[in-house]
Structure formats: C-alpha cells, structure tokens
Amino acid sequence: MFISRLPAWFPTRRTLVTVMASALVGGSATFGLAAWLRSHDGTAAARPLEDARFAALGRAYLPQLAGAYSQAWDQGATALDAGQPVSAALDLVAKNWTSGRTALFDKLVAPEFAKIVPESIKDADVTKEERTALAAAWRGFAVGLTK
Secondary structure (H helix, E strand, O other): HHHHHHHHHHHHHHHHHHHHHHHHHHHHHHHHHHHHHHHOOOOOOOOOOHHHHHHHHHHHHHHHHHHHHHHHHHHHHHHHHHOOOOOHHHHHHHHHHHHHHHHHEEEEEEHHOOOOOOOOOOOOOOOOOHHHHHHHHHHHHHHHHHH
C-alpha cells in the first residue's frame, strides 16, 4: 500500500526538467551579473562629451568632401585623356585633392571651430573650458563623419 503511493510523492519528469532548466538559467544570470558588477565600479564610466551640433556639421560636410575627391579624380582623368603620363595625372589628383579638401574645410568647418577657440589665440591663452568645448566639438564632428 505504501509503496503504491510512493510515485505520487515524486515530481514528474517534465517538472524536473523545468526546474533544472530554470535553475541553470537563473544561476547563469546571477553569476554573469556578479561578474559584470565586479568588473565595474558601479558608476557610469565618464564618457567624453560630444557636441551634437558638430555631428550634424560632419554629416553635412562628408558629401561635399566626397565631391571634392571626385573632382580631383576627374581632373586626373582629364589629364590622362590629354596625353599626360600616369605619374603626372596622379600628382595632379593629389594636388587637387589637397587643395579641394583644404578649401572646403576652411569654408565650412574651420569657422565653426573658431567660434569656440578663435584661430588667432595662442595655445597658452586657451582655457581649460575652451579646450573641453573644442574636444567635444571635434568628437561630435568625428561622429558625424562616421554616421
């Protein structure tokens, strides 16, 4: 009689599998969280600031920069069509690319950076706040160039 009721006291195979799977998932999550907490000091990492205005400037600048690069290669192709040697055409591409991107940067980007730190200011006269603002502007510009 007692032996015939004994199986009713034990959980079913399905219940055992569910409990074991839950224990594995819960244990993994607990140990993973504990490891993550040990690797971090509990505070948010100080992420350098990015100036979003300059991200927009970077996004607007990039297509125009590509246009300047395209013009340089087109001028090199024109030189090849005119019978110039490849090395001379490549030199022309390099010269036009350098002058084109410099002119574009001076026209579109440099004036915006100069609003933070004018180009006429000596390095020794730049304040910590201005350096921080300029670094945020540069980071924002870099983000805009990559997105």
